[in-house]
Amino acid sequence: MADKPLLQVRKAGIQFGGLKAVSEVNMEINQGELIGLIGPNGAGKTTCFNLLTGVYVPTEGDILFNGERLNGLPPYKVTRKGIARTFQNIRLFSELSVLDNVKVAYHSLAKHSILSSVFRLPSHFSGEKEMEEKSIEFLKIFQLDKLKDEKAKNLPYGQQRRLEIARALAAGPKLLLLDEPAAGMNPQETHELMELIAFIRNQFDLTILLIEHDMKLVMGICERIYVLDHGQLIAEGTPEVIRNHPKVIEAYLGEEVAGDA
Numbered sequence: 504m505a506d507k508p509l510l511q512v513r514k515a516g517i518q519f520g521g522l523k524a525v526s527e528v529n530m531e532i533n534q535g536e537l538i539g540l541i542g543p544n545g546a547g548k549t550t551c552f553n554l555l556t557g558v559y560v561p562t563e564g565d566i567l568f569n570g571e572r573l574n575g576l577p578p579y580k581v582t583r584k585g586i587a588r589t590f591q592n593i594r595l596f597s598e599l600s601v602l603d604n605v606k607v608a609y610h611s612l613a614k615h616s617i618l619s620s621v622f623r624l625p626s627h628f629s630g631e632k633e634m635e636e637k638s639i640e641f642l643k644i645f646q647l648d649k650l651k652d653e654k655a656k657n658l659p660y661g662q663q664r665r666l667e668i669a670r671a672l673a674a675g676p677k678l679l680l681l682d683e684p685a686a687g688m689n690p691q692e693t694h695e696l697m698e699l700i701a702f703i704r705n706q707f708d709l710t711i712l713l714i715e716h717d718m719k720l721v722m723g724i725c726e727r728i729y730v731l732d733h734g735q736l737i738a739e740g741t742p743e744v745i746r747n748h749p750k751v752i753e754a755y756l757g758e759e760v761a762g763d764a
């Protein structure tokens with residue numbers, strides 16, 4: 504018997520004043536899938552992420568995660584339910600070290616209490632040590648462990664993007680949302696990132712939804728793709744279906760959608 508989808512988006516949307524930024528979006532994403540969300544500039548992709556993560560409250564429809572309605576939950580509660588994200592414009596604590604950027608994510612979930620931290624009880628130190636060890640494990644996966652004491656702002660752009668993913672992973676998500684993870688990366692970095700995304704999906708039993716303009720990346724690793732245009736879903740299917748879909752070709756008129764360039 505098939506399990507129910509991990510994420511169900513039912514006719515969800517949001518209106519800003521007179522503008523329907525996203526409207527009647529339906530999605531069903533199953534545990535373990537790696538799914539793409541694409542669309543021309545301004546199509547509503549980041550707004551969808553903001554709806555899924557509680558940054559915006561939908562003005563229509565429902566968002567269900569593990570069968571539970573998320574509408575109206577603030578972002579930190581959505582994270583605790585198991586949805587973590589990265590941002591289109593990197594949001595790291597630029598003055599903190601690479602290691603501390605990951606530890607911050609752990610802190611939000613740490614089991615030891617505030618009291619034990621304030622009074623520096625033994626449980627505080629064991630919790631802190633465990634957190635540090637686990638953070639370093641994440642950094643190793645992203646080949647950032649040797650840079651752990653470097654300030655985040657001093658990392659090259661591609662490494663900052665990887666650090667953002669490491670930090671999102673440290674929150675222990677079931678669903679990871681990646682907003683243009685390859686933006687600003689060169690082809691070699693993008694290729695390594697593709698492998699890394701596929702690796703962490705398997706390693707951490709993750710479900711991943713990613714927004715990306717790099718069609719080679721999207722077509723190369725996603726099993727299914729949703730396409731937004733002017734706030735509405737215009738197509739859904741395998742890379743093969745999307746590549747040849749007339750509405751997608753029309754929406755991207757003049758742009759590269761084949762992803763095999």
Ligand SMILES: Nc1ncnc2c1ncn2[C@@H]1O[C@H](COP(=O)(O)OP(=O)(O)OP(=O)(O)O)[C@@H](O)[C@H]1O
Nearest residue numbers: 519522524542543544545546547548549550551591
């Ligand atoms: N808080 C807001 N208030 C008003 N309009 C908004 C708000 N957030 C998004 N929009 C509008 O919603 C539309 C969709 O924007 P969104 O950033 O989601 O697109 P996108 O597909 O992520 O684009 P891009 O690929 O350029 O990042 C745009 O017209 C944008 O101006």
